[in-house]
Amino acid sequence: MTVTITVNGADHALDVDPATPLLYVLRDDLELNGAKYGCGLGQCGACTVHIDGKPAFSCLTPVGAVAGRRIRTVEGLGSTQAPGLLQQAFETEQAAQCGYCIAGMLMRAQALLDRNPDPDEAQIRAHMQTNLCRCGTHMRILRAIRRAVAMHKGIQAAQEVRP
Amino acid sequence: MTPAMSPLSRRGFLTGGALVVSFALAPRAFAQLAGGGEGGAGPAVVAPDLKGSLKSSPWLDAWIRIDADGRATVFTGKVELGQGIRTALLQVAAEELDIPSAAVTLVTADTERTPDEGLTAGSHSMQDSGTAIQNAAANVRMLLAADAARSWGIPAEQVTTGGDGRLRAPDGRTLSYGEVAERLSLHVQAVPDAPLRRPADYRTLGRALPRVDIPAKLTGGAAYLHDMRLPGMLHARVVRGPSAGTGLQSPDLDTVARMPGVVKIVRQGGFLAVVAERQWTAIQVLRHLQRASYARTTLPPLPADGSGDAVAATLKALPTRDIPIMDTSDPAGPAVHSVKARYTRPWISHGSIGPSCAIAQYVDGTMTVWTHSQGTFDVRRVVAELVGLPPEKVHAIHAEGAGCYGQNGADDVAADAAVIARALPGRPIRLQWMREQEFGWEPLGPGMMTELEAELGADNRIVSWRHAVWSNPHNNRPVGAGGVLAGNEADPPFPAPEGKPIPMPEGDGSRNSNPLYSFANTHVVYHFLKDMPARVSALRSLGAHLNVFSIESMLDELAAAAGIDPLAIRLDHMRDERARDVMQAAADRFGWSKRPKGDGRRGCGMAFARYKNLGAYCAVAMEVEIDRETGRTMVRRAVAAVDCGQPANPDGVRNQIEGALVQSLSWTGHEAVRFAADRRASFDWSSYPILRFDDVPGSVEVVVMDRPGAPFLGTAEAAQGPSAAALANAIADATGVRLRDMPLSPDRLKAALGPV
Numbered sequence: 001m002t003v004t005i006t007v008n009g010a011d012h013a014l015d016v017d018p019a020t021p022l023l024y025v026l027r028d029d030l031e032l033n034g035a036k037y038g039c040g041l042g043q044c045g046a047c048t049v050h051i052d053g054k055p056a057f058s059c060l061t062p063v064g065a066v067a068g069r070r071i072r073t074v075e076g077l078g079s080t081q082a083p084g085l086l087q088q089a090f091e092t093e094q095a096a097q098c099g100y101c102i103a104g105m106l107m108r109a110q111a112l113l114d115r116n117p118d119p120d121e122a123q124i125r126a127h128m129q130t131n132l133c134r135c136g137t138h139m140r141i142l143r144a145i146r147r148a149v150a151m152h153k154g155i156q157a158a159q160e161v162r163p
Numbered sequence: 164m165t166p167a168m169s170p171l172s173r174r175g176f177l178t179g180g181a182l183v184v185s186f187a188l189a190p191r192a193f194a195q196l197a198g199g200g201e202g203g204a205g206p207a208v209v210a211p212d213l214k215g216s217l218k219s220s221p222w223l224d225a226w227i228r229i230d231a232d233g234r235a236t237v238f239t240g241k242v243e244l245g246q247g248i249r250t251a252l253l254q255v256a257a258e259e260l261d262i263p264s265a266a267v268t269l270v271t272a273d274t275e276r277t278p279d280e281g282l283t284a285g286s287h288s289m290q291d292s293g294t295a296i297q298n299a300a301a302n303v304r305m306l307l308a309a310d311a312a313r314s315w316g317i318p319a320e321q322v323t324t325g326g327d328g329r330l331r332a333p334d335g336r337t338l339s340y341g342e343v344a345e346r347l348s349l350h351v352q353a354v355p356d357a358p359l360r361r362p363a364d365y366r367t368l369g370r371a372l373p374r375v376d377i378p379a380k381l382t383g384g385a386a387y388l389h390d391m392r393l394p395g396m397l398h399a400r401v402v403r404g405p406s407a408g409t410g411l412q413s414p415d416l417d418t419v420a421r422m423p424g425v426v427k428i429v430r431q432g433g434f435l436a437v438v439a440e441r442q443w444t445a446i447q448v449l450r451h452l453q454r455a456s457y458a459r460t461t462l463p464p465l466p467a468d469g470s471g472d473a474v475a476a477t478l479k480a481l482p483t484r485d486i487p488i489m490d491t492s493d494p495a496g497p498a499v500h501s502v503k504a505r506y507t508r509p510w511i512s513h514g515s516i517g518p519s520c521a522i523a524q525y526v527d528g529t530m531t532v533w534t535h536s537q538g539t540f541d542v543r544r545v546v547a548e549l550v551g552l553p554p555e556k557v558h559a560i561h562a563e564g565a566g567c568y569g570q571n572g573a574d575d576v577a578a579d580a581a582v583i584a585r586a587l588p589g590r591p592i593r594l595q596w597m598r599e600q601e602f603g604w605e606p607l608g609p610g611m612m613t614e615l616e617a618e619l620g621a622d623n624r625i626v627s628w629r630h631a632v633w634s635n636p637h638n639n640r641p642v643g644a645g646g647v648l649a650g651n652e653a654d655p656p657f658p659a660p661e662g663k664p665i666p667m668p669e670g671d672g673s674r675n676s677n678p679l680y681s682f683a684n685t686h687v688v689y690h691f692l693k694d695m696p697a698r699v700s701a702l703r704s705l706g707a708h709l710n711v712f713s714i715e716s717m718l719d720e721l722a723a724a725a726g727i728d729p730l731a732i733r734l735d736h737m738r739d740e741r742a743r744d745v746m747q748a749a750a751d752r753f754g755w756s757k758r759p760k761g762d763g764r765r766g767c768g769m770a771f772a773r774y775k776n777l778g779a780y781c782a783v784a785m786e787v788e789i790d791r792e793t794g795r796t797m798v799r800r801a802v803a804a805v806d807c808g809q810p811a812n813p814d815g816v817r818n819q820i821e822g823a824l825v826q827s828l829s830w831t832g833h834e835a836v837r838f839a840a841d842r843r844a845s846f847d848w849s850s851y852p853i854l855r856f857d858d859v860p861g862s863v864e865v866v867v868m869d870r871p872g873a874p875f876l877g878t879a880e881a882a883q884g885p886s887a888a889a890l891a892n893a894i895a896d897a898t899g900v901r902l903r904d905m906p907l908s909p910d911r912l913k914a915a916l917g918p919v
Contacts (some may be wrong), residue, residue, distance in 0.1 A: 001564060017443065019443075020443045021286065021443065024441070024442050024443050026443055027442075028398075029391075030440065031392060033383045033384065033386065033387075033389075033390040033601070034382075036387075036389065036516075036517060037389070037517065037518065037595065038516050038517060038518075038598070039598040039847060039848060040597065040598055041847055043847055043848040044848055046516055046517065052839060060674070073383065073828060074381070074383045075382065075383040076808060077294075077382075079382050080379060080381075080382050080384060083378070083381065083382060087381045090377075091373065091377060091381060091382050092376060093871060094373060094377060094814055094818060096245075096374075096377050096380050096381070097245040097246065097247070097566060097818060097819075097822050098244065098245025098474045098516075098563070098564075098565050098566030098568065099245065099376070099377065099380030099381075099386065099518050099567075100245075100387065100515075100564075100565035102380050102381060103380075104383075106381065106543030109801065120797055123776055125856045125857055125859075126856075127317060127577065128856040129855050129856050130404075131856075132516060132848060132853060132855065133243055133516070134514055134515060134516045134565070134566050134568070134826070134853070134883060135566045135822045136821065136822035136823065136824065136825030136826040136828075136829070136854075137821075138825055138854075138856055139821050139825065139857040139859065139860070139862070139863045140818065140821065142856070142859075
């Protein structure tokens with residue numbers, strides 16, 4: 001059957017079993033690399049995307065359940081040519097080792113910043129608790145999120161002083 | 164020349180067009196030799212006077228090609244495993260060629276393009292490949308300068324370079340590298356003494372160049388093997404019992420063969436896989452077939468429970484081969500303090516975040532396999548034997564996977580995919596293991612135990628030191644079909660080869676059991692256990708994790724018994740100046756002399772090791788805070804100091820040491836594979852919990868020692884052992900309780916602390 005989903009602002013009509021997890025539709029049908037298969041159980045966060053602005057495990061979400069809802073993947077945050085603010089912060093902090101978890105980390109963190117642009121350290125750590133990293137890049141991921149907060153404030157301050 | 168030499172090496176002298184030369188593969192032997200320090204079938208040494216992997220691949224054009232536009236293509240047999248080696252090697256090449264790093268393209272392990280450098284493992288990449296590329300590039304720059312000098316009629320030593328890819332004469336004449344390279348053959352063997360650039364002149368090496376692989380990883384670029392999509396690609400899943408050593412009985416093939424979207428069921432002997440047009444179809448078929456019952460083959464008993472006693476009982480029940488590691492006798496005074504202790508480590512999972520994946524395609528008698536194995540050339544050997552092709556008909560290409568930290572499922576899944584591709588010629592087959600398969604079938608890091616007994620004299624000097632270690636082999640890396648699951652399942656099966664120890668100085672279970680300290684009367688023995696209750700192989704740092712944990716815990720136990728400072732007892736027994744320097748650097752940055760004293764809740768610990776006594780020096784100090792009600796340990800702050808020789812990329816070194824420290828805290832504080840009587844019982848992240856953000860340190864600081872021009876020393880694994888011991892020592896300092904059985908979990912600490 002045909003399911004229509006909206007990903008990063010574009011509509012896609014797909015002939016797919018509606019029980020298929022969104023993850024496989026994103027990866028195999030839409031050829032988006034960002035969301036990763038990690039566990040298929042909602043335990044690691046490598047597959048994290050936004051559904052209507054909230055972080056969600058795409059490995060557990062049947063595509064039939066997200067018809068007509070706004071899906072955002074890491075590709076929607078920016079590109080190598082025009083990276084988003086959070087992506088810039090991760091780049092500056094070199095916050096990746098193998099990087100397999102990083103797209104999920106970015107989407108998880110972005111969801112926090114969208115809701116609360118000025119989280120404190122405890123809020124950041126608590127929010128990121130759902131996502132696993134095996135390489136031990138946690139310290140840099142935390143630094144990158146704090147850097148993004150500071151960059152956001154800097155941009156806001158710059159905008160406020162403009163006439 | 165060896166009989167097994169590839170005909171490809173004849174392609175080495177390609178000329179014409181813009182290319183000066185292509186590349187040359189050195190003669191290779193398919194014998195079993197140490198490759199990359201952790202076993203594997205490495206290449207034979209043909210030029211012992213040269214440095215790094217030039218010893219086995221001495222031809223310059225095997226490493227470096229200069230195009231007419233002056234760009235360099237550099238070939239390495241090592242691969243990017245997430246440690247930033249691609250960027251570090253680029254920096255080495257750019258520095259010694261003296262061109263911008265953006266003018267260098269790096270090609271990583273590919274059996275038809277690059278030298279065979281054995282495994283990418285054991286923190287060897289900078290020592291092997293970095294050193295080879297450095298010296299090859301210095302040779303190339305020397306040849307370019309000599310050729311330019313000839314054309315200008317001046318002495319070669321008057322030719323200089325300026326970092327822009329041009330050769331300069333004193334009178335201002337210049338020539339581009341590309342112009343000179345066009346008339347120059349690089350199909351010559353390296354010489355051992357090509358002058359290296361002076362550290363004071365470095366433009367690229369030693370700088371924090373941003374990693375070249377990170378932008379794609381942040382934006383959903385095609386960064387991994389998992390992201391490859393080939394035309395006509397099919398999706399496969401392999402079907403197995405719950406864990407290594409089990410087999411499914413009578414899976415229901417009739418039902419699944421009729422399911423829509425199923426392309427083929429591949430069944431050969433005990434090997435079973437499903438191929439489908441869509442990934443989700445293959446997964447559903449797998450789930451149906453997994454409902455079958457299973458049986459465990461005859462293997463030694465698994466541990467009865469998760470306790471240190473159970474680890475010890477399981478290992479001590481196995482027959483041992485005793486390998487002496489160290490035996491010294493010295494005159495020494497009588498003992499005043501004596502401590503005897505047993506330390507254990509459970510089986511640990513590599514726990515890669517991305518389950519292993521491979522793509523294989525069999526076309527016109529040639530098998531191409533894309534793999535994230537640490538041994539690309541081993542994958543070729545394994546697949547060739549497994550599917551019955553000559554090695555030159557198997558083309559193995561590395562593509563990045565999730566961090567593996569040793570032998571995870573990468574080699575097995577590559578072999579699985581090749582078996583399936585052989586049964587379905589033409590179509591590319593993408594096979595990814597499921598989460599429970601990675602946990603259930605990957606070779607685990609071996610469970611281990613040590614028994615130490617040490618004595619301290621009246622002058623606070625150690626008068627005797629005994630260290631015994633029990634371990635399965637950590638070196639079961641496949642070099643033939645018998646080393647992978649699909650080989651064991653074939654009909655007739657390729658039997659798994661008997662595990663062998665890695666000899667010292669690298670060692671496996673014995674790694675770092677030989678203390679770098681100067682102790683009197685040191686006796687170290689490795690009780691090698693070839694029979695494996697659980698499938699095991701290399702996990703980052705091998706036996707160094709438990710051996711360093713044991714040595715460095717024992718030093719603190721002695722220091723506590725005698726009332727001496729943990730830093731002092733270490734410095735008093737260390738003659739190696741670089742070792743003393745990293746300990747002092749970590750202590751200074753940490754503020755060791757002004758540290759808060761253990762007060763029942765807070766405490767500090769430190770530890771040191773030189774990885775393998777050959778690699779990087781690393782000292783770690785940390786401060787912990789204990790919640791006595793829950794037994795939870797919070798690392799407030801950690802400081803590491805590392806001496807890895809000339810750091811190619813200091814930020815890369817910091818990233819590696821930070822990561823290794825945090826990963827070691829996870830292993831040491833949280834991790835243990837669970838077992839039922841007949842199978843593994845850790846299948847997901849709830850039955851195998853690892854460190855999450857709540858439990859990572861408040862801060863981690865890394866001091867990178869400045870050693871301009873010093874030889875590269877492998878870095879990535881150096882912090883595993885010291886971090887583990889520093890944690891145990893800090894907990895002991897805080898609480899007075901010495902935990903000797905990993906994991907140093909909240910439950911264990913709470914039980915040891917007793918009622919609040």
